[in-house]
Amino acid sequence: MSRQINLASRPSGWPTADNFDLVEVELPAPQEGQVLVRNLFMSVDPYMRGRMNDAKSYVPPFKLGEPLEGGTVGEVVESRAPGLAEGDLVLHGYGWREQVVVEAARVRRVDPIEGVSPTAYLGVLGMPGLTAYVGLLDVASFKEGEAVFVSGAAGAVGSIAGQIAKLKGASRVIGSAGSDEKVSHLYDLGFDAAFNYRNGPVTEQLRKAAPDGIDVYFDNVGADHLEAAIDSLNTGGRVAMCGAIAVYNATEPSPAPRNLFLAVGKRLTLRGFIVGDHSSRMRDMIAEVGGWLREGRISAQETVVDGLENAPAAFIGLMRGENTGKMIVRL
Amino acid sequence: MSRQINLASRPSGWPTADNFDLVEVELPAPQEGQVLVRNLFMSVDPYMRGRMNDAKSYVPPFKLGEPLEGGTVGEVVESRAPGLAEGDLVLHGYGWREQVVVEAARVRRVDPIEGVSPTAYLGVLGMPGLTAYVGLLDVASFKEGEAVFVSGAAGAVGSIAGQIAKLKGASRVIGSAGSDEKVSHLYDLGFDAAFNYRNGPVTEQLRKAAPDGIDVYFDNVGADHLEAAIDSLNTGGRVAMCGAIAVYNATEPSPAPRNLFLAVGKRLTLRGFIVGDHSSRMRDMIAEVGGWLREGRISAQETVVDGLENAPAAFIGLMRGENTGKMIVRL
Known part of the structure; x- marks a missing residue:
């Protein structure tokens, strides 16, 4: 039984x-x-x-x-x-x-x-870890010295994506989460800045957290977070569209980034991805992230x-x- | 004087x-x-x-x-x-x-x-021609056999983009325009299907014009056209975001594609571009498009x-x- x-x-x-x-x-x-x-x-x-x-x-x-x-x-x-x-x-x-x-x-x-x-x-060594790894490195083509914003940053994928960005030499990593406790956890993980999206408009909080803008946005949320990211993205910025938890339970069409047309002048790339397409990278991820895990450099x-x-x-x-x-x- | x-x-x-x-x-x-x-x-x-x-x-x-x-x-x-x-x-x-x-x-x-x-x-041999050329071929990575939708297709850029797609072996080219006269002009240019966006919701008209979906969307309009394109794009589809004439004169934040989250599951790529970044391709464009022009194959x-x-x-x-x-x- x-x-x-x-x-x-x-x-x-x-x-x-x-x-x-x-x-x-x-x-x-x-x-x-x-x-x-x-x-x-x-x-x-x-x-x-x-x-x-x-x-x-x-x-x-x-x-x-x-x-x-x-x-x-x-x-x-x-x-x-x-x-x-x-x-x-x-x-x-x-x-x-x-x-x-x-x-x-x-x-x-x-x-x-x-x-x-x-x-x-x-x-961290499974599907969520691989999602973070390929989303940041392959889909968003993150490069050393760039500033990265991760939404849902206290979650399984977001927390790993932010830490990988730091370990790979991001100039600044910003995370958003839904409680003050999670925000303080993000600082414990080594994020340079973090905010509680329930404390005010995301666009304003992100502008303050990233005064020089961002180069990469790892999107787990969609909706207002994506609009805020488009606002703060620098020329040539990239968005890895991983999920949109803000809209999964919506019964109405959801609010969309009203500033999406800025993608033209800023030459932005927004790219959706599904981790299942990237299983060939599992071996690389386990080698690299597994190493950090054993060394205690990733939590x-x-x-x-x-x-x-x-x-x-x-x-x-x-x-x-x-x-x-x-x-x-x-x- | x-x-x-x-x-x-x-x-x-x-x-x-x-x-x-x-x-x-x-x-x-x-x-x-x-x-x-x-x-x-x-x-x-x-x-x-x-x-x-x-x-x-x-x-x-x-x-x-x-x-x-x-x-x-x-x-x-x-x-x-x-x-x-x-x-x-x-x-x-x-x-x-x-x-x-x-x-x-x-x-x-x-x-x-x-x-x-x-x-x-x-x-055709200047900035609009180059915009059509690099938008379709470089930004949207169009490949032979794919279906292409062009909005603002009777305009300077759109009409060339659609014709290049046909000349390069698109399986189907669909165009939208703002009058029935323009729609019939698009058929004269060799578009496989065309519709007047003032005649009904773009999403429904595009679904009918592209029953097997589209692989590339060349966006000159934004707003409802982009939402319709996201609806019809097949897995792995690409959008070249060239302009958004629908929002240039807007004084309020403009309607955005409420279905943008579909980009995740469909693995879509949306990429904004500015023709000025691509002037190194002017020589290729003039050689190829100029040839078609002399041969009377492009109008x-x-x-x-x-x-x-x-x-x-x-x-x-x-x-x-x-x-x-x-x-x-x-x-």
Whole structure:
């Protein structure tokens, strides 16, 4: 027997507890080529909100009455597949459930890292870390000496993007977040300036935080943050459009940057990206970021929630910005 | 004696005749190194609207009480400079006046082209032609087999951009314009589909004109056209942001594409550019587009207005879309 969380209904606007259904299921015994995995930690991520809609997107929607999915670290309990043994640590996409029987080809064995929690594979050394790495370096073509603004900077992706920018020689790194506690956390991470976007118009706060303008904007928020960034971007500036958490739950078309036409005179480039297109860079990211992690030069904060039954609340809390760093559910 | 048009006042919103002042001035005799040029044709272009504001931009504002400037073709009447002789055809930036005395270094001698009006140097073989060429090929990285949408497609830049796309093997070229006459002109130019944006919502008209979506959008308009393009762009699509004539005369922040967040999932790139950064490509453009012009494979329509006194009306008419192809004032 295992427990899992099914999609009960599709949210209109903000998701609520009613959209999720905690159910008990009987697992089949693993067949030849399959493994039984006990999940240890699962990830909740903003992109999951899009998959709750019945809309064509870059990932197919979750199905009603079936379990949600997402990045998960687990331990092999029973293996009928060569190359995987009981006790192996594995990474896979079958989250939102306590145990899963799955083809061995769908899981990836990972090495435990001395002194680092296996949850790192869901954050700084996983998809969020790769998002930060390729968004900053490849999509926005960040170069040493440039000034970088990161929105949602206390989140899993933003906090890593800002720290990579500092480690790579940014002249100034500015972050925005949604509480004074998070702002002070950003200073602890080494950001040069940070502000609470709830304390006043973003455009004015960013102008003050970046008096010489910015060269790169790492956008996790969209809406007013993007408008503020366009205002502060210097000639030739670049925007990595990673996500727009401000609009994921909007039921109306959302406010857009009314100053977008400035992109012409400032020769700006705005580029949207999806981390899945950049998996060939995973090896580079793990080598470089993993090195900083072992040396203690990069900090990967986590907000950990206990129990599968609390996963929906963790996800809704994530959308509301209740996490600092990576939001994880311990199973 | 010469006549010129001075900037009398700065417009707020739409320019009016009152913003311009036709005055008579006495010209000095050309000094050593200078030439006296009688202007034959001058260009009016949308970018001039920005220079009428007292605002920092990529070109300095026009000065109050002084003549406006702009691309002009003239004939040398008197030369005190080596390399330039009476009767030479020259290109320079001292428009909005009938004659000018200027340093020889500020004019460029151009060759008359057999069977082609010298006004081509203000349009298809000049700045608008280069804008179309680099915007499509360099900024938007257009590739053979792709579908292209051009807004303001009956204008000096748009009409050339659309024709270059066809000549370079676009699978489909769609244009928008502001009258049914212009739409039928676009079909004459070889566009595969065209629509009048005044006849209905741009998003719906574009969806119908491009049922398989578009890969490149050449943006001369901004606002609702950009929103429609984002809606129709396929994954990996690119936007060359060339101008936003819809917002040049706006006194309020203008409507922005409310669907800009789609750029993430669709991996779109939006890039603003200024033709002045790309002058190194002028030689390539003239070779390629000039060849098509001589072979009659590209058509460069002009709307010609007579007399310096009518230049303000020509400029205001341009902002209202009264031109088809390049708007020219014959002096």
